[in-house]
Amino acid sequence: xxxxxxxxxxxxxxxxxxTLCGERMNCDLSFANIISWRFLYNTQxxxxxxxxxxxxxxxxxxxxxxxxxxxxxDDAMKERFVxxxxxxxxxxxxxxxxxxxLGVCSYMTNILEKTFPDTFYIKPDRDHFDYIYxxxxxATLSGKKLQGKRNHCNKFRKNYPDYEYRPLTKDMIPxxxxxxxxxxxxxxxxxxxxxxxxxxxxxxxxxxxxxxxxGAIGGTIWVDGKLIAFTFGCPIxxxxxxxxxxxxxxxxxxxxSIINQEFAQHLPEQYEYMNREEDLGIEGLRYAKLxxxxxxxxxxxxxxxxYPLAQEESQEKIKEETIALWRDTxxxxxxxIQLYFSRVFKPEYNVICQVNQHTVAALQTLPYTLKYYDExxxxxxISGVSVKEEYRKQNMGNNLMSQAHFRLFYKDIVFSTLIPxxxxxxxxxxxxxxxxxxxxxxxxxxxxxxxxxxxxxWQRTRDCVLLHNEEGFDIIKEDDRISLAIDPETxxxxxxxxxxxxxxxxxxxxxLYARRRPACTENLRVYDDSDIPENNxxxxxxxxxxxxxxxxxxxTKVLTIAELADYIFKDDKLEMNLMLN
Numbered sequence: 001x002x003x004x005x006x007x008x009x010x011x012x013x014x015x016x017x018x019t020l021c022g023e024r025m026n027c028d029l030s031f032a033n034i035i036s037w038r039f040l041y042n043t044q045x046x047x048x049x050x051x052x053x054x055x056x057x058x059x060x061x062x063x064x065x066x067x068x069x070x071x072x073x074d075d076a077m078k079e080r081f082v083x084x085x086x087x088x089x090x091x092x093x094x095x096x097x098x099x100x101x102l103g104v105c106s107y108m109t110n111i112l113e114k115t116f117p118d119t120f121y122i123k124p125d126r127d128h129f130d131y132i133y134x135x136x137x138x139a140t141l142s143g144k145k146l147q148g149k150r151n152h153c154n155k156f157r158k159n160y161p162d163y164e165y166r167p168l169t170k171d172m173i174p175x176x177x178x179x180x181x182x183x184x185x186x187x188x189x190x191x192x193x194x195x196x197x198x199x200x201x202x203x204x205x206x207x208x209x210x211x212x213x214x215g216a217i218g219g220t221i222w223v224d225g226k227l228i229a230f231t232f233g234c235p236i237x238x239x240x241x242x243x244x245x246x247x248x249x250x251x252x253x254x255x256x257s258i259i260n261q262e263f264a265q266h267l268p269e270q271y272e273y274m275n276r277e278e279d280l281g282i283e284g285l286r287y288a289k290l291x292x293x294x295x296x297x298x299x300x301x302x303x304x305x306x307y308p309l310a311q312e313e314s315q316e317k318i319k320e321e322t323i324a325l326w327r328d329t330x331x332x333x334x335x336x337i338q339l340y341f342s343r344v345f346k347p348e349y350n351v352i353c354q355v356n357q358h359t360v361a362a363l364q365t366l367p368y369t370l371k372y373y374d375e376x377x378x379x380x381x382i383s384g385v386s387v388k389e390e391y392r393k394q395n396m397g398n399n400l401m402s403q404a405h406f407r408l409f410y411k412d413i414v415f416s417t418l419i420p421x422x423x424x425x426x427x428x429x430x431x432x433x434x435x436x437x438x439x440x441x442x443x444x445x446x447x448x449x450x451x452x453x454x455x456x457x458w459q460r461t462r463d464c465v466l467l468h469n470e471e472g473f474d475i476i477k478e479d480d481r482i483s484l485a486i487d488p489e490t491x492x493x494x495x496x497x498x499x500x501x502x503x504x505x506x507x508x509x510x511x512l513y514a515r516r517r518p519a520c521t522e523n524l525r526v527y528d529d530s531d532i533p534e535n536n537x538x539x540x541x542x543x544x545x546x547x548x549x550x551x552x553x554x555x556t557k558v559l560t561i562a563e564l565a566d567y568i569f570k571d572d573k574l575e576m577n578l579m580l581n
Contacts, residue, residue: 002091003395096354100305104303124301131294218231219266229248321359328389361391416501429500434562435562437569506535509568522557525537
């Protein structure tokens with residue numbers, strides 16, 4: 001299994017050692033894009049046999065970028081490329097995902113079709129083709145086809161003869177943000193683009209926050225001492241420059257045209273080409289990019305596994321392998337294993353890693369409800385975390401937990417809970433974002449003689465507790481009967497056991513917190529949740545409500561995802577009881 005790590009600004013030299021000397025012109029390989037969009041894609045990188053590999057999520061699906069290499073493309077490189085793609089495919093299969101590779105150029109697709117016959121669907125993705133122009137064309141706007149663009153620029157110069165072009169520097173960032181806000185106010189009526197604009201703002205803010213570390217280059221236009229347009233980007237290769245963002249005050253006619261031309265004129269001449277990125281299928285954007293007559297419309301294809309994994313016929317096999325893994329890991333009595341896998345286990349709860357089509361790691365995400373004072377929220381209980389012994393030092397457990405957290409987020413789960421099987425595991429789960437803010441307490445006395453209604457009345461007297469439903473309560477009593485039959489001296493724990501809880505959905509968790517504390521006013525920033533990048537954002541708590549925003553907030557308290565759980569539950573006593581552990 002390939003060992004990936006989260007991409008960071010400190011990876012700039014590594015990444016650009018591959019991209020700057022390479023031939024790939026894809027805008028996806030601009031370091032500014034890689035870093036600034038990590039919040040959305042959860043991007044990770046790894047080096048494999050002289051190739052750089054990117055792994056990320058698009059929507060709910062694990063995906064890979066076509067591998068990047070340093071050397072020139074030749075026959076020897078083709079063989080190595082195929083070998084690395086095989087490893088990438090194995091990595092996806094291990095994580096239970098059909099292989100998906102994006103940004104694949106045409107010369108690569110030909111190799112894949114020949115090497116992997118009847119294996120992949122390969123389809124050009126027109127909405128993500130890159131528009132690439134010579135720098136000279138954008139700088140001069142020469143020729144009959146660009147007469148209209150020259151006219152726009154000439155009209156701007158006539159209307160604002162004293163305008164200035166200045167390189168974009170850090171001290172200008174507040175004014176750039178003001179221009180962006182003004183532009184957004186004008187364009188917000190187009191509701192179809194609302195989500196894309198919000199994500200773009202977050203990406204842009206990320207670049208501004210890390211301006212020096214990213215090494216971006218930008219330009220600005222000023223009229224009467226007022227900044228009215230700006231742009232910035234980052235190199236893709238030594239000869240190709242990526243234009244990431246371009247914004248202008250639309251009250252100044254021709255402002256977009258002039259910043260485009262001036263930036264091209266002032267860009268270092270080593271850049272022969274300028275990549276102005278994709279149109280995302282947005283009609284107006286496509287028209288605008290085509291109007292500049294691209295010299296290259298870079299075709300990029302989607303490569304997708306033809307035959308999805310874990311079809312119905314293989315589910316029974318996966319279940320049997322998960323049972324075997326449980327036996328080897330926990331050494332539980334066979335009657336308990338049969339009870340668990342006949343009445344608790346369901347395929348949709350099971351999260352697995354596979355190697356060579358065999359399950360080598362598994363856990364179950366069992367659904368529960370957390371009663372939080374007068375509210376109830378969807379919560380998961382992580383059960384049966386197990387990794388085959390020979391894979392325990394290969395990051396398999398971390399990948400398993402990461403998968404589980406990501407899936408739970410998209411199932412609208414708010415919290416995840418668990419009880420570590422050993423003292424040493426508390427630290428490991430802590431690194432996965434869990435904190436000791438919940439306790440497994442003894443259940444009521446004589447619980448085996450209670451009916452569910454009586455037990456339910458008891459459990460609902462607790463302020464904050466993980467609730468059992470009637471079926472779960474019956475399974476607990478059956479587990480007790482099995483335990484007593486095996487060993488009549490068996491008794492349930494009569495003391496508290498530290499359990500753990502993790503925030504899965506930061507926004508919904510904070511809404512719960514805010515409704516409980518309507519007088520609270522505070523600005524928070526959650527960061528460093530590598531499993532669920534959607535949680536990494538700014539949150540404003542005010543008058544019992546929470547607003548999630550991509551814009552920095554004043555006086556922000558900065559929290560990791562684990563610290564967020566400490567923040568939310570600092571005044572609460574959370575409980576669980578009678579868990580199957």
